[in-house]
Amino acid sequence: MKFLFNTGRTAAQGIGLDRKAGAEYARATSRCMMNPVDMMDLDVEAGDHLQVRGPAGEVVLSVVPAEGTPRGMVFVPLGPYANHILGGETHGTGMPDFKTMTVEIEPTLREVPTVADLMDEIGGAAYSPEETS
Amino acid sequence: MIHTDMVCPFCGCLCDDIVVETEGNAVVRVDNACTLGTHKLMNASMDRLKGPIMRDGAGWRDATYDEAIEYAAGVLLDADRPLLYGWSSTQGEAQGLGVSMAELLGGVIDSTTSVCHGPSILAIQEVGHPGCTLGQVKNRADLIIYWGCNPTEAHPRHMSRYTTYADGFFLQNSFRERKLIVVDVRKTETASIADEFVQITPGGDYAVFSALRAIVRGRGDVVPPTVAGVTKEQLEKIAEMCKSAKFGAFFFGVGLTMAPGRYKNIRNAIELVDELNRYTKFTLTPLRGHYNVYGSNEVFTWMTGYPYAVDFSRQIAFYNPGETTAVDILARKECDACLIVASDPGAHFPRKCLEHLTSIPTVLIDPARTVTTPLCRCQIPTAVTGIDASGTAYRMDGVPIHVKTFLDLGYPTDTEVIGRIFEKVQEVRHP
Numbered sequence: 001m002k003f004l005f006n007t008g009r010t011a012a013q014g015i016g017l018d019r020k021a022g023a024e025y026a027r028a029t030s031r032c033m034m035n036p037v038d039m040m041d042l043d044v045e046a047g048d049h050l051q052v053r054g055p056a057g058e059v060v061l062s063v064v065p066a067e068g069t070p071r072g073m074v075f076v077p078l079g080p081y082a083n084h085i086l087g088g089e090t091h092g093t094g095m096p097d098f099k100t101m102t103v104e105i106e107p108t109l110r111e112v113p114t115v116a117d118l119m120d121e122i123g124g125a126a127y128s129p130e131e132t133s
Numbered sequence: 134m135i136h137t138d139m140v141c142p143f144c145g146c147l148c149d150d151i152v153v154e155t156e157g158n159a160v161v162r163v164d165n166a167c168t169l170g171t172h173k174l175m176n177a178s179m180d181r182l183k184g185p186i187m188r189d190g191a192g193w194r195d196a197t198y199d200e201a202i203e204y205a206a207g208v209l210l211d212a213d214r215p216l217l218y219g220w221s222s223t224q225g226e227a228q229g230l231g232v233s234m235a236e237l238l239g240g241v242i243d244s245t246t247s248v249c250h251g252p253s254i255l256a257i258q259e260v261g262h263p264g265c266t267l268g269q270v271k272n273r274a275d276l277i278i279y280w281g282c283n284p285t286e287a288h289p290r291h292m293s294r295y296t297t298y299a300d301g302f303f304l305q306n307s308f309r310e311r312k313l314i315v316v317d318v319r320k321t322e323t324a325s326i327a328d329e330f331v332q333i334t335p336g337g338d339y340a341v342f343s344a345l346r347a348i349v350r351g352r353g354d355v356v357p358p359t360v361a362g363v364t365k366e367q368l369e370k371i372a373e374m375c376k377s378a379k380f381g382a383f384f385f386g387v388g389l390t391m392a393p394g395r396y397k398n399i400r401n402a403i404e405l406v407d408e409l410n411r412y413t414k415f416t417l418t419p420l421r422g423h424y425n426v427y428g429s430n431e432v433f434t435w436m437t438g439y440p441y442a443v444d445f446s447r448q449i450a451f452y453n454p455g456e457t458t459a460v461d462i463l464a465r466k467e468c469d470a471c472l473i474v475a476s477d478p479g480a481h482f483p484r485k486c487l488e489h490l491t492s493i494p495t496v497l498i499d500p501a502r503t504v505t506t507p508l509c510r511c512q513i514p515t516a517v518t519g520i521d522a523s524g525t526a527y528r529m530d531g532v533p534i535h536v537k538t539f540l541d542l543g544y545p546t547d548t549e550v551i552g553r554i555f556e557k558v559q560e561v562r563h564p
Contacts, residue, residue, distance in 0.1 A: 004335055006318065008388065009287035009422075014143075014169040019180050020480060021502045029480075056484040068320030073335065075319060080480045080504050088485035091395070093255070094247040094442060094458025096483050099391040100336065115504055122484060123491035124507030127186065127193045 001042060003034075004073045005054060005082070005101040013077035020115065029079030030112050032105075033066035038074075044107050051108040054085030054101050059118070060110045074105065080115050136539040141170035142222070142519025144288050145421030145529030146267075146295075153539050160540075167289035174520065178542055180501045182514035201496075201513045202550065205472065206557035208494040208510075212470035214446060215240035218459045219476030219498075221423035224524025224536070227547035228425075228432040231474065234555045236437075236445045237562050241468070244429035245422075245476050246441040247458040252390040253419045254430065254440050255454060256399035263406050265382075265416040267295045267530045272302040273414075276378035278314045280402065281338065281388020282420050285322035291420070296382065297326070312374060316341070317388060329371060336393040337361020341368070342401035348372040349408045381406075381415040387422075421529035423476075424519070424536075428527035463489045471495040472554075474547060479504030498550055516544040524548070 016025030032050055034042075044050065050061050052074075059081050069075050076082040078098065085103065090096055116126040139151040143166075153174055154162035163174045185201035186193050196204075209215045217235050220228050221244050228244075235242035246254065270277075277296045284291040292298050301307040315327035316338075324330045333341050337360070344360040347353060349372050358365050375381055383406055389398045402417060409415040421427050430440040437443045439452035442459070455461060459478070462468050463486035470493055479487060480503065487508055495509040500517050516522035521540040527533050 006335070009283065011168055011286040011289065014287065015172045017169075017477075018173050018176055018501060020477065020504050021180065066319075068324070070319060070332070070334075073319065078481060083480070083482060083487075084484050086483040088460060088464030088483045090455055090458065090460055090464075092455035093395045094251050094454040094460060095391055095395055096248065096460055097391075098248075099388070100393055116507065119479065119487075119504065119507040122487045122508070124479075124487075125188060125191055125193070126507050127502060127512075129183075129502070 001038070001105055003103055003105050005052070005103040006073055006075045007078045007082040007098050008075065010077045013079055025079070026115050029077045030061050030081045031064045031077060032061035033064045033069050033075040035069050035071045035073070036065045036067065038071055039063060039065055042105065042107055049108050049110060049112060050105050051110065052085060053104040055087035056085050059084045060108055060112050062112055074103070080118050084118050139539055140519055140526070140534055140536045141166050141174065142424045142517065142526070142536055143170045143173050144424055145427060146288050146291055147424055147526060147528040147534050148290055148294060149534060155539060158540060158542060169289060177517070177520045177540055181542070181544070182500065182502060182512060185511065185513045188510045196511070198513065198545065198550070201511050202553045203557065204511050205496040205513065206554045208470045208496060209238055209240070209472060209554070210558060210561050212238070212240070212468070214468050215470040215472065216459060216462055216468035217242040217472045217474070218478065219245065219474040220429040221245040221426035221476055223425065223475035223547040224518045224522065225425065225428045225432050225526065225533070226524055227474065227551050228429050229436065230548060230551045230555055232433060232436045232443070234551065234558055235443065237558055239445050239448070241442070241444045241446070241457055241462060242433065243442045243457070243459040244433070245426055246430055247454065248460060248481060249387055249422050249426065250390055250419045251441060251454055251458070252396035253399045255396035256403055259400055260403045260407070263403065263410065263415070263417050264530065265418070266532055267528065270382040270416070270418070271295045271299045273380040274301070274382040275304060275310050276312050276314070276374060276381040278316065278381065278383045279323055280316040280383065280385040281392065282384060282386025283317070283321040283323050284384070284420065287386065287422070288420055312378070314371060314374065329374065331363055331367060331371065334362040338389055338392055338398045339394040339401055342398070342405050344368050345372055346401070346405050346408050349376065349405070349412070375409050375415070376412045378413055381409060381413065383415065383417040384420050385417070386420045418530055425526035427529055427531060428525065428533070431527055431531070460486055469493055472498070473505060473509070474498045474551065477503045477505050479506070479508050498547060500544065513550055514544060515547045515550050516542065518547070522546040
């Protein structure tokens with residue numbers, strides 16, 4: 001199913017900002033908030049995983065029911081998961097389509113990746129403090 | 134030890150009534166801060182990098198500050214088109230040095246503004262900014278509008294310090310006298326406490342502003358029965374609430390700046406505020422995210438004439454958002470070196486931009502391991518302004534505030550590290 005992909009701030013995402021290496025930040029930013037009626041249409045329950053495909057690729061997120069989210073829209077906290085599928089087009093303004101991306105969503109049994117997995121996929125090299133000490 | 138009247142270095146509210154209790158180098162208690170500020174301050178000394186790190190093949194190795202600074206300067210000097218990005222969570226003093234260095238290098242300097250309130254600034258450049266201080270709002274405003282934002286989650290003390298729940302000098306009973314209108318595409322926590330919640334269909338902001346302007350002007354007859362999912366009756370009710378207020382304060386977030394229409398939405402909002410000023414006092418303030426993103430706009434403007442995305446490759450300052458903004462430069466694979474200061478594009482930039490960051494020498498100046506760390510070649514840890522460094526920061530209403538320190542962890546400040554890189558650049562470019 002096609003959805004409008006809306007990203008923005010949540011308190012949990014903000015709390016994790018200064019400890020982005022932690023599991024809490026990954027949990028806070030890999031949530032996909034969806035109207036419960038849309039969840040019924042997709043036949044998924046809270047905590048199930050979704051494959052979300054956008055202009056730049058795909059990512060697996062976990063679904064969270066949210067009554068306040070209108071049907072046809074999903075809300076994902078801003079962070080590495082949301083941006084993993086976002087294209088670089090800014091329409092001459094410098095601002096990417098953080099709130100206006102159309103995505104294709106379907107249920108999946110795949111695991112939600114870690115932030116390090118996402119960065120590895122892009123070509124990064126994970127750093128752990130033990131490595132250099 | 135108890136430190137009073139500290140300034141929270143999290144969001145653009147820059148709350149300056151924070152009480153921090155420390156035992157040695159550990160923060161044991163934080164009073165008055167919101168949940169976001171409390172977490173930042175409580176974790177003040179946790180997860181910091183011990184010293185600079187540099188990429189070593191597929192892994193990492195420790196480095197000295199001298200070595201890392203030498204590397205950073207070398208990378209910037211070798212580049213044809215270096216990008217200096219970030220600057221929103223650091224002190225104004227460091228921002229000033231960054232501009233001087235970008236000018237000497239003939240590079241581009243941009244702040245996180247370009248992916249938050251950049252469109253607001255474009256609109257303000259077109260039609261002006263009917264702003265005021267947050268103190269004016271607190272003491273005078275009897276109507277608050279939050280449009281495309283969710284301060285309950287993003288600026289948790291905004292309502293208790295400056296709007297809905299704050300005492301006002303010119304209001305008898307602030308909480309009962311103030312009305313709250315929330316406009317958003319989804320029903321957020323903030324919307325649930327509004328006197329009037331307006332849910333518009335995504336992308337409908339511009340049309341709703343235009344309809345409101347028509348109604349305020351007395352031309353409601355041209356407005357159709359519904360506009361972007363909002364009934365004409367509700368629009369008329371809101372227009373009346375605005376016109377009959379003694380002092381209205383309009384706040385908006387990235388829900389407007391990132392929506393279709395971008396800066397034209399903000400332009401229409403400013404022109405609505407302009408229209409309302411024919412009837413009453415009305416002001417408009419962007420809700421700024423990083424605690425000193427406003428400062429980056431101030432410092433860049435004093436020094437170059439432009440608020441962000443300043444390109445020095447022509448030997449003079451050039452500014453063209455959409456061309457000289459960080460996302461565009463990275464997506465076009467245009468820059469050949471990048472210095473990132475006090476920001477985390479790894480978490481907040483589109484994937485295409487990050488792929489380019491990994492392919493060029495990227496240096497990160499940041500106190501802790503972030504999502505950008507795996508993408509860079511060298512990271513230099515520094516002190517955090519407001520925790521173990523003091524400096525200047527600008528609140529979301531443009532008021533400069535001296536941000537104080539309460540810890541000494543021995544890290545150099547951003548100003549010191551950037552100053553040392555700048556010195557090395559000067560040795561080559563201005564011997």
